[in-house]
Amino acid sequence: MIEVEGLTKYYxxxxxxxDVSFKIESGxxxxxxxxxxxxxxxTMRILTCYSPPSAGAARILGMDVTENSLKIRGxxxxxxxxxxxxxxxxxxxxxxxxxxxxxVASSVRRREIERVAETVNIAHVKHKIIxxxxxxFKQRVGLAQALIGDPxxxxxxxxxxxxxxxxxxxxxxxxxGFSHNRTVILSSHILPEVSQVCDRVIIMNKGVIVAEDTPRxxxxxxxxxxxxxxxxxxxxxxxxxxxxxxxxxxxxxxLECGHNAHEVGFIVETxxxxxxxxxxxxxxxxxxxxxLSLRALVxxxxxxxxxxxxxxxxxxxxxxAPAEEAAV
Amino acid sequence: xxxxxxxxxxxxxxxxxxPIAYAVLVVFLVIAGFMYRALVINMxxxxxxxxxxxxxxxxxxxxxxxxxxxxxxxGFILLFVxxxxxxxxxxxxxxxxxxxxxxxxxxxxxxxxxxxxxxxGFMLLVMLLSLAPSxxxxxxxxxxxxxxxxxxxxxxxxxxxxxLALGIFISSLTENQIVAVAVTFGAVLLLWILPWAxxxxxxxxxxxxxxxxxxxxxxxxxxxxxxxxDVSFFVLFAVFFLFMTMRSLEAKKWRG
Numbered sequence: 382m383i384e385v386e387g388l389t390k391y392y393x394x395x396x397x398x399x400d401v402s403f404k405i406e407s408g409x410x411x412x413x414x415x416x417x418x419x420x421x422x423x424t425m426r427i428l429t430c431y432s433p434p435s436a437g438a439a440r441i442l443g444m445d446v447t448e449n450s451l452k453i454r455g456x457x458x459x460x461x462x463x464x465x466x467x468x469x470x471x472x473x474x475x476x477x478x479x480x481x482x483x484x485v486a487s488s489v490r491r492r493e494i495e496r497v498a499e500t501v502n503i504a505h506v507k508h509k510i511i512x513x514x515x516x517x518f519k520q521r522v523g524l525a526q527a528l529i530g531d532p533x534x535x536x537x538x539x540x541x542x543x544x545x546x547x548x549x550x551x552x553x554x555x556x557x558g559f560s561h562n563r564t565v566i567l568s569s570h571i572l573p574e575v576s577q578v579c580d581r582v583i584i585m586n587k588g589v590i591v592a593e594d595t596p597r598x599x600x601x602x603x604x605x606x607x608x609x610x611x612x613x614x615x616x617x618x619x620x621x622x623x624x625x626x627x628x629x630x631x632x633x634x635x636l637e638c639g640h641n642a643h644e645v646g647f648i649v650e651t652x653x654x655x656x657x658x659x660x661x662x663x664x665x666x667x668x669x670x671x672x673l674s675l676r677a678l679v680x681x682x683x684x685x686x687x688x689x690x691x692x693x694x695x696x697x698x699x700x701x702a703p704a705e706e707a708a709v
Numbered sequence: 710x711x712x713x714x715x716x717x718x719x720x721x722x723x724x725x726x727x728p729i730a731y732a733v734l735v736v737f738l739v740i741a742g743f744m745y746r747a748l749v750i751n752m753x754x755x756x757x758x759x760x761x762x763x764x765x766x767x768x769x770x771x772x773x774x775x776x777x778x779x780x781x782x783x784g785f786i787l788l789f790v791x792x793x794x795x796x797x798x799x800x801x802x803x804x805x806x807x808x809x810x811x812x813x814x815x816x817x818x819x820x821x822x823x824x825x826x827x828x829x830g831f832m833l834l835v836m837l838l839s840l841a842p843s844x845x846x847x848x849x850x851x852x853x854x855x856x857x858x859x860x861x862x863x864x865x866x867x868x869x870x871x872x873l874a875l876g877i878f879i880s881s882l883t884e885n886q887i888v889a890v891a892v893t894f895g896a897v898l899l900l901w902i903l904p905w906a907x908x909x910x911x912x913x914x915x916x917x918x919x920x921x922x923x924x925x926x927x928x929x930x931x932x933x934x935x936x937x938x939d940v941s942f943f944v945l946f947a948v949f950f951l952f953m954t955m956r957s958l959e960a961k962k963w964r965g
Contacts (some may be wrong), residue, residue, distance in 0.1 A: 392964065429813040432962050451711070455815035465807035467719070469726055481715035482814045526810075 382407040382564055383428065383534070387437035390423050397423040398588040400437070405581075407533075410560050412579035413568035416690060420588040421568035422462060425536050428566070429459045441534065455484065458527030462538040464519055466511050472498075472522055473507040476529065483530040497528045500559055517548035524555060535560070537567040541574060553578055572686055576600075584689055591689045599685050606631060608678040609649040609658060614671030617645045623664055629655045644673060712816025716824025717831075720798070724832050733793045737786060737836055744782045745843050748775045749850075771851035772858075776844070780861035780931045783840070784924060787869055788901060792893035794832050795876025796886045798825045799954075803961070804884040818958050822951055826870075826877055833869040837862060857933040864930025867943035868923060872897060874950035881957040897923070 383405040390397045398420035405411050413421040426432040427439055430450040439446045441453045467475055476494045485493050498504040501521040506514060511522060520540065527535055540556065541549045549571075556565065556578055569575050575582055576596040584592040584599075592599060613620060617635070624633045629651045636646030651657050658675055665672045724730035752774045759766035802808040811821060847853045875896060880889040900923045907918035919925060926939045 426809075431809055431813050451815055451817070454813055457813065459810065459813045461806055461810055463806040465802075465805040465810050467723075467807065469723065470719075474722075478715055478719050479814075481718070482712050482811065482816055484711060484815055 382409075382442060383566075384440045385424075385428075385437070386439075388424065388427060388434050388439055389436040390420075390427060390432070391435045396588055398585075401585075401588070401590055402437075403583055403590065403593060405564060405566065407564055408562065409581060410556075410565045410567070410579045412575035412582045413566065413585060414570065414572065414575050414582050414686060415568075415585035416570060418587075419585040421585055422538055423588075424585075425459075425538050425566065425568060429457055429536055430454050455530070456532050456534055458530070458532040458535045460523045460527045460535075460537045460540060462542060464523040466519060466522055466526070468512040469510065471508055471510055472503060472514070475511060475522065476507075476525060479526045479529050485530050493529060493531070497525045500528060501525045501555055515548075517544055517551065520544060520548070520552055521555070524552070528559065533563055535563055535565045535567075537565065539568055539570075541569070541571065549574070584686060586690045592685070606650045607653050607655065609651065609661070610636070610646070610674070610676050610678055611649055611661060612636075612644055612646040612674040613665055614643050614673060615645060615665065615668070616670075619668075620645060620665075620670070621647065623668070624649055624661065627657060627660055627664065629657050648678070710817060710820045710823065712811075712814065712820035713824045713827075716811075716816075716821050717828050720825050720828030721831055724794075724828065729793060729797070730832060733790050734832075734836060734839070737790050738839060740786050741779075741783055741840055742843070745775070745779055745840075748779055752851075771847045771853040775847060776853055776858055776861060777931050780865065781924075781927075784865055784868055784927050787836075787865065787872065788897050788923070789894075790836075791833070791869060791872045792876050792890045792897060794829050795873055795880055796890035796893065797880065798829065798877050799881040799958075800883050800886045800889045803881075808958075808961075812958070812962070818955050822877070822954050822958070826873060826951060829873045829877065830870055833866065833873065837865060837869070854933065857931075860930045860933050860935050863935065864927040864939070867930075867940060868927050871923065871943045871946040871950075874947035874954075878950040878954045878957065881954045881961075 385404070386402050388401040389399055401420070401424060413424065415421050423432070427434050427446060428441065430446045430453050433447050442456060444453050446453060467478075470478065473494070476498065477490060480490045480493055495504070498507060501524050503518065503521050503525060506518060511519065514522065524537075524540070527537065537556070541552050544552060553574060556567065560578075567575075567578070579596065582592075582594065582596050582599060583590055611624075621633055621635070624630055624647060630649055631652065632650045634648045634650070636648055649657070649661070656677070658677065662672055662675060752769070752771065755765070755769055755774065759769050799808065802811065812818070844853075844858055876889075876893045879893045879896065880886075883889050883892075900921060903918045904922040904925055907915040907922075909915075910918070920942070926942050929936045929939050
């Protein structure tokens with residue numbers, strides 16, 4: 382559905398994205414993840430046909446963004462990061478303006494506006510002036526604007542930025558709700574959001590893709606070690622020695638735990654893709670100590686993200702001056 | 710031309726919900742009304758003299774004494790107020806980022822530009838038509854030449870759209886409305902004073918500079934002459950700057 386090959390965009394001499402390639406299938410929800418200035422917005426601007434690429438090609442629904450811009454734009458709903466609404470308009474007239482600008486036929490315009498207002502739950506504020514709405518509602522109006530014309534592809538740039546946690550959850554639910562039969566690309570630097578909403582994550586840093594997989598595979602696959610949290614009723618020194626003696630165990634870090642002086646805790650780091658929990662349990666039981674808790678700590682997407690992004694910096698940090706943040 | 714209607718309606722609505730258009734309209738009408746009053750009073754005084762002097766009375770008419778000078782004065786006021794009508798057309802949306810969103814809809818650049826241009830043209834029409842009652846009153850007082858009145862109006866309208874196109878182009882260059890209006894002012898004043906430079910440089914350069922002067926081209930309209938050269942000057946002037954606006958929008962896309 383969306384194919385991107387070798388996409389590069391220069392702003393002057395600064396390359397905002399370099400040789401970016403990916404594919405998105407129909408019906409997928411894909412998250413672009415990356416720190417500010419990673420090239421997420423630039424990539425989205427190219428996909429929405431707003432900004433032409435310096436090199437490479439992007440095909441959407443089999444059409445090239447530079448050659449069939451008008452046709453593609455009719456099939457895409459876009460929400461820019463800044464949510465540029467016309468604040469002096471009323472919600473209802475803004476939506477009817479959008480429908481007109483998007484070329485929704487006048488016979489179905491009214492129904493389309495009602496459908497969208499229902500979807501994002503803004504039907505009751507239609508008579509209000511946009512300026513007077515809360516940030517959360519403005520965001521909904523922004524989403525409504527993108528949904529008008531029922532586009533099969535939605536591109537949402539930081540759809541939850543600047544909202545409070547309650548609003549973030551609402552917007553996230555909305556996105557989940559209307560995305561089941563659409564292809565959605567959303568960008569974010571908030572990790573839980575991406576891991577909860579998206580089928581697949583593309584992590585970008587400094588204009589290149591550093592990883593691309595499902596949130597689950599990313600957290601399992603790229604972790605450099607597996608970690609286990611252990612709490613037991615045992616003498617501290619002896620337990621530490623015992624743990625270090627077990628196979629696959631790399632390090633053992635003591636953990637502050639509880640008020641109970643008899644309880645000791647450790648974080649055990651082992652080689653990836655191994656599970657030493659049965660071995661630990663057996664060893665402790667054999668010694669006659671009490672095993673209180675033993676659980677595997679799953680790396681969060683955040684760990685993966687930080688790993689990937691800092692790794693990049695180590696790789697080329699010295700040879701390359703820190704890239705200026707792309708003007709957005 | 711996709712997007713023309715939506716943009717046109719939106720811009721016209723904006724003129725009537727924002728204070729700018731009202732302020733411009735009021736200033737325009739107050740100054741034009743003041744000049745109208747002065748010219749009519751002048752005519753009344755001359756008419757009194759004319760009662761005693763038949764030679765003078767023969768040459769008195771509302772066309773020469775009121776309409777023609779008023780048309781010239783209105784043209785002069787338009788130079789000063791029209792930049793305010795165009796200053797925000799692109800700069801505001803560039804600043805808020807709304808232009809980016811608008812251009813990702815299935816609209817053409819030309820549709821957007823013409824939508825804004827015609828909305829500004831509509832306001833120009835409102836300004837000019839709001840003066841119509843003053844002119845119509847002259848028909849009750851005297852015997853003005855309707856053809857002369859219409860050609861004068863045409864001249865003002867053509868000069869107006871040329872200025873609007875220039876203003877729209879300058880507005881598309883900056884995110885700042887103040888910068889847009891200041892630069893438009895500068896450009897308009899320069900176009901106004903160009904014939905002064907033409908007086909000191911003769912030959913083809915002087916002729917060229919004289920041709921660029923905006924007010925110069927309205928003069929024949931005020932004499933009741935609709936000259937092809939003047940009409941085409943204004944039309945080409947407007948087309949040129951609308952074309953430049955298209956290029957400017959396109960350049961913005963490449964720069965991001």
